[in-house]
Amino acid sequence: MPEPLLALVPRLRDICGGDGVITDTARRRTYESDGLTYHAALPGVVVLPTTTEQVAAVVRLCADHGVPFVPRGAGTGLSAGALPRTDGVLIVTSRMRRILEIDIENERAVVEPGVANLDITKAAAPRGYYYAPDPSSQQVCSVGGNIAENSGGAHCLKYGFTVNHVLGLVVVTPQGEIVRLGGKAADAPGYDLIGTFVGSEGTLGIATEITVRLLRSPQKVRTMLAAFETMDAGGAAVSAIIGAGVLPAAIEMMDALSIEAAESAVACGYPPGAGAVLIVELDGPAADVDAQFDAVTALCRASGAFEIRTASDAAERARIWKGRKSAFAAVGRISPAYIVQDGVVPRTALPEVLRRIAELSARSGIRVANVFHAGDGNLHPLVLFDDTEPGAGERAAQVSGAILDLCIEHGGSITGEHGVGVDKACQMPRMFGPDDLQTMDLLRSAFDPDGIANPEKLLPTPRLCGERPGVRKGEHPLVAEGAAELF
Amino acid sequence: MSTEGDSREQGEHARAGNDPVMADLGVGGSAVRAAAPGDAVAGIAPRYVATPPDLRAASSLLAAAARHGLATVPRGHGSTVGWGRPPRRCDLVVDTTLLTTIEHTAGDLIVQVGAGTPMADLDAALAGAGQRLSVDPVVPGSTVGGVVATGLCGPRRMLHGTVRDLIIGMTTVRADGAIVSSGGRVVKNVAGYDLGKLHTGALGTLGLIASVTFRLHPLPPALRVISAATGDAATAAAWRASVLRSTTAPAAVELDWSAEGPLSLHVLLEGAEGGIEARAAEVAGLLGAADTAAELPPDWGMLPGAPDDTLLKIAVAPGRVTETAASLRTAAEAVGIPVSIRGSAGAGVLYAALPAAADAGTAADTVTGLRHSITEGALTVLRAAPGVLEQGLDLWGEVPGLPLMRAIKDRFDPDRILSPGRFAGGI
Ligand SMILES: Cc1cc2nc3c(=O)[nH]c(=O)nc-3n(C[C@H](O)[C@H](O)[C@H](O)COP(=O)(O)OP(=O)(O)OC[C@H]3O[C@@H](n4cnc5c(N)ncnc54)[C@H](O)[C@@H]3O)c2cc1C
Numbered sequence: 001m002p003e004p005l006l007a008l009v010p011r012l013r014d015i016c017g018g019d020g021v022i023t024d025t026a027r028r029r030t031y032e033s034d035g036l037t038y039h040a041a042l043p044g045v046v047v048l049p050t051t052t053e054q055v056a057a058v059v060r061l062c063a064d065h066g067v068p069f070v071p072r073g074a075g076t077g078l079s080a081g082a083l084p085r086t087d088g089v090l091i092v093t094s095r096m097r098r099i100l101e102i103d104i105e106n107e108r109a110v111v112e113p114g115v116a117n118l119d120i121t122k123a124a125a126p127r128g129y130y131y132a133p134d135p136s137s138q139q140v141c142s143v144g145g146n147i148a149e150n151s152g153g154a155h156c157l158k159y160g161f162t163v164n165h166v167l168g169l170v171v172v173t174p175q176g177e178i179v180r181l182g183g184k185a186a187d188a189p190g191y192d193l194i195g196t197f198v199g200s201e202g203t204l205g206i207a208t209e210i211t212v213r214l215l216r217s218p219q220k221v222r223t224m225l226a227a228f229e230t231m232d233a234g235g236a237a238v239s240a241i242i243g244a245g246v247l248p249a250a251i252e253m254m255d256a257l258s259i260e261a262a263e264s265a266v267a268c269g270y271p272p273g274a275g276a277v278l279i280v281e282l283d284g285p286a287a288d289v290d291a292q293f294d295a296v297t298a299l300c301r302a303s304g305a306f307e308i309r310t311a312s313d314a315a316e317r318a319r320i321w322k323g324r325k326s327a328f329a330a331v332g333r334i335s336p337a338y339i340v341q342d343g344v345v346p347r348t349a350l351p352e353v354l355r356r357i358a359e360l361s362a363r364s365g366i367r368v369a370n371v372f373h374a375g376d377g378n379l380h381p382l383v384l385f386d387d388t389e390p391g392a393g394e395r396a397a398q399v400s401g402a403i404l405d406l407c408i409e410h411g412g413s414i415t416g417e418h419g420v421g422v423d424k425a426c427q428m429p430r431m432f433g434p435d436d437l438q439t440m441d442l443l444r445s446a447f448d449p450d451g452i453a454n455p456e457k458l459l460p461t462p463r464l465c466g467e468r469p470g471v472r473k474g475e476h477p478l479v480a481e482g483a484a485e486l487f
Numbered sequence: 488m489s490t491e492g493d494s495r496e497q498g499e500h501a502r503a504g505n506d507p508v509m510a511d512l513g514v515g516g517s518a519v520r521a522a523a524p525g526d527a528v529a530g531i532a533p534r535y536v537a538t539p540p541d542l543r544a545a546s547s548l549l550a551a552a553a554r555h556g557l558a559t560v561p562r563g564h565g566s567t568v569g570w571g572r573p574p575r576r577c578d579l580v581v582d583t584t585l586l587t588t589i590e591h592t593a594g595d596l597i598v599q600v601g602a603g604t605p606m607a608d609l610d611a612a613l614a615g616a617g618q619r620l621s622v623d624p625v626v627p628g629s630t631v632g633g634v635v636a637t638g639l640c641g642p643r644r645m646l647h648g649t650v651r652d653l654i655i656g657m658t659t660v661r662a663d664g665a666i667v668s669s670g671g672r673v674v675k676n677v678a679g680y681d682l683g684k685l686h687t688g689a690l691g692t693l694g695l696i697a698s699v700t701f702r703l704h705p706l707p708p709a710l711r712v713i714s715a716a717t718g719d720a721a722t723a724a725a726w727r728a729s730v731l732r733s734t735t736a737p738a739a740v741e742l743d744w745s746a747e748g749p750l751s752l753h754v755l756l757e758g759a760e761g762g763i764e765a766r767a768a769e770v771a772g773l774l775g776a777a778d779t780a781a782e783l784p785p786d787w788g789m790l791p792g793a794p795d796d797t798l799l800k801i802a803v804a805p806g807r808v809t810e811t812a813a814s815l816r817t818a819a820e821a822v823g824i825p826v827s828i829r830g831s832a833g834a835g836v837l838y839a840a841l842p843a844a845a846d847a848g849t850a851a852d853t854v855t856g857l858r859h860s861i862t863e864g865a866l867t868v869l870r871a872a873p874g875v876l877e878q879g880l881d882l883w884g885e886v887p888g889l890p891l892m893r894a895i896k897d898r899f900d901p902d903r904i905l906s907p908g909r910f911a912g913g914i
Pocket residue numbers: 034035070071072073074075076077078080081082093113134135136137140141142143144145146147148149150151152153154201202203205206207208328417418454
């Protein structure tokens with residue numbers, strides 16, 4: 001352990017208690033990466049605080065000694081946002097797991113940051129309410145991590161992302177101050193610091209108490225699975241549904257390769273011969289849902305669906321979702337290793353981008369399985385490779401990078417839900433110009449003047465990305481793209 | 488910063504029709520003129536009014552203004568330009584009304600729109616494609632930039648969220664003229680800090696909003712408004728609770744309590760033609776004797792009161808909303824002030840108007856008293872009637888996180904030239 005940290009350990013023990021500080025190397029090693037395991041670093045020291053005051057005291061100690069800190073929730077992040085610092089303190093929220101209040105009268109839940117996302121819904125469900133943001137990792141990922149990543153899920157097409165559901169935060173700032181922003185009432189006065197904090201990837205402080213909105217459970221949920229011969233036909237159905245003014249709770253799409261993977265892993269029994277399947281879920285008042293369901297069925301048929309299955313109860317719905325939900329893990333069945341990409345394209349560009357991905361795959365001989373949130377154009381291509389084959393990893397990374405290029409080329413985003421973290425920090429200049437990034441850095445320094453909160457994440461730095469971190473010179477991207485000529 | 492010598496010089500040049508500052512402001516292509524009396528912002532008369540024709544011109548305009556140390560206030564149609572505190576200084580008004588491009592990508596359900604575009608024009612353009620921005624205008628005639636800078640929104644916020652929830656990208660001009668974009672043109676995007684959130688409701692103190700990209704919704708095929716009135720706030724509270732507990736999925740539950748009338752609750756349902764009657768019948772059943780209409784009531788979502796009334800925004804834990812409205816009525820009536828209240832009973836955010844004619848001292852005391860009675864939430868004075876500010880009324884009350892807000896302002900606008908003093912804590 002680096003010398004300056006060693007000196008802090010007794011103070012950290014005073015704050016968090018003996019069992020709240022981990023210095024043992026083997027135990028520290030369990031925290032060396034998050035869900036993106038190819039980035040790893042041994043944390044200098046790990047603390048497991050149990051209260052806001054403890055978090056604040058730890059952060060203040062870090063601030064006083066100029067020691068960097070990294071917040072960590074459940075460690076399921078997929079952009080190495082929780083990658084530890086060898087010279088720093090990893091602050092883990094796993095012992096802050098209390099649901100403080102389920103307040104049905106005000107439709108709010110108040111929780112500590114280490115609470116698992118799904119546990120809010122579990123606590124509210126008996127009263128007929130739920131928490132809407134539903135990342136696929138919801139059984140384990142923490143609400144604090146969701147705040148940091150502005151996580152979404154299959155149902156964010158209709159219900160929005162984490163940021164749309166947070167009303168209050170207690171934040172420990174990078175200088176160790178405790179600030180209570182908002183609460184059960186909406187529209188906290190002043191600048192929207194809550195909206196700014198959500199999605200800030202642990203770089204603006206640590207959320208230690210969170211107030212979220214609960215939604216009334218819908219009267220009816222209907223789910224269908226439509227099978228198409230080709231991805232193009234499936235894509236056409238998506239466009240037709242959106243074009244008809246229907247806003248489903250979710251529209252998910254899988255291609256032949258991901259269907260094959262899911263089939264071999266969980267025997268989901270999707271229609272044989274399908275080149276694409278679409279899962280469409282509608283929810284709301286029963287009469288509305290039934291009317292829209294008929295419309296969606298007709299649109300799928302008109303777009304060439306050769307089989308449509310509908311779930312009539314929760315068990316059947318779970319069966320339809322099973323293949324989709326297991327897709328990520330399932331590709332392990334058909335490939336020794338894979339990279340998950342997370343990019344976004346405007347929904348109308350989906351058919352074109354999917355064709356280009358297929359070409360890329362054909363040209364490189366690297367298989368790409370597509371499972372994605374079709375309603376909002378959020379792609380999650382799984383780039384498959386054999387990690388025992390020399391150079392295969394690099395080639396897969398190239399394909400994965402080229403997919404991101406396609407997203408940018410089509411006016412999309414380098415990340416729809418997994419965040420920038422370390423993984424994509426050097427890609428930021430491809431979406432944003434120097435003035436954009438510099439302004440983001442101004443915001444960061446307003447919260448963290450000493451640069452100790454999750455450093456080297458989210459924004460490109462020379463150390464991370466080279467002297468000139470690929471910063472675009474010359475024209476502002478908006479100008480280059482023609483958007484700045486708008487007025 | 489301009490010195491006294493400078494401004495004397497400028498005065499002479501202006502008379503000679505050769506004001507170098509004015510010329511400099513116009514270099515990027517903005518039309519610049521000397522301000523007229525009608526250009527005053529909350530009583531503070533600017534020297535110049537400049538109208539940039541496009542983003543680049545806006546950028547050079549702000550850069551020039553910064554070089555000359557001019558305090559700058561953006562203005563759309565001016566419908567809310569007097570909100571907040573009067574600016575400490577105002578040398579230049581930036582008129583956004585030429586920034587009116589609408590780029591609507593219907594297939595993606597998004598629109599990128601210039602800040603000076605009237606909301607009504609945007610609505611009309613979107614309606615042509617069967618879509619809408621799900622923000623009810625609350626001030627007639629407002630521009631997109633005005634709505635975003637004030638962060639104001641109406642009844643449908645309950646289902647669709649507030650203005651900021653619908654913003655997916657924004658381009659602004661910083662105090663030094665730098666063009667800054669964040670977000671993008673796709674609905675799902677978590678790359679970088681979401682600077683648009685910061686500008687929403689910031690009253691132009693962090694930058695000039697040049698264009699905004701919104702996510703849109705399809706126009707609902709059918710709507711119904713179920714309305715009921717009562718003289719008793721407890722009854723309204725029970726109605727509200729029963730509608731929220733139902734699964735009828737209202738788009739809005741709006742409270743409307745004019746100074747003269749009883750308390751009305753309007754429940755807005757939107758959705759498929761086939762399902763709407765059954766939902767409306769269920770809601771009507773919950774409200775007792777209720778009227779059902781297929782159109783929005785007149786003045787739907789508009790702010791209560793007259794344009795120079797003192798206007799309050801009161802956000803509370805939503806379950807307390809009718810109780811809060813009632814205690815405001817009681818407190819105001821006790822001192823003889825007729826108060827009109829409107830707002831989202833669903834979201835727990837109310838607007839209230841105290842007439843400009845009311846005694847300023849009494850009005851200020853009523854506001855302060857009410858603020859102290861709110862245990863969870865905030866009371867903000869959006870606009871103070873003439874004389875009320877002079878009573879020493881604090882428009883914002885306690886604002887948690889103010890030091891962070893100041894730190895942001897210090898970095899975005901170190902010389903404090905953007906709408907200085909309009910915002911909370913003198914920002
Ligand atoms: C199988 C799988 C499926 C997934 N599916 C989805 C999905 O559908 N949608 C989606 O959006 N994401 C998904 N993810 C990504 C991930 O689960 C989310 O990003 C999640 O929000 C991370 O939560 P966590 O608690 O694991 O955070 P961590 O990984 O521990 O941390 C993530 C980031 O948050 C910061 N952080 C953690 N806690 C706090 C806090 N209290 N205050 C401030 N900063 C904090 C960390 O510093 C880090 O930058 C998936 C991941 C996996 C492995």
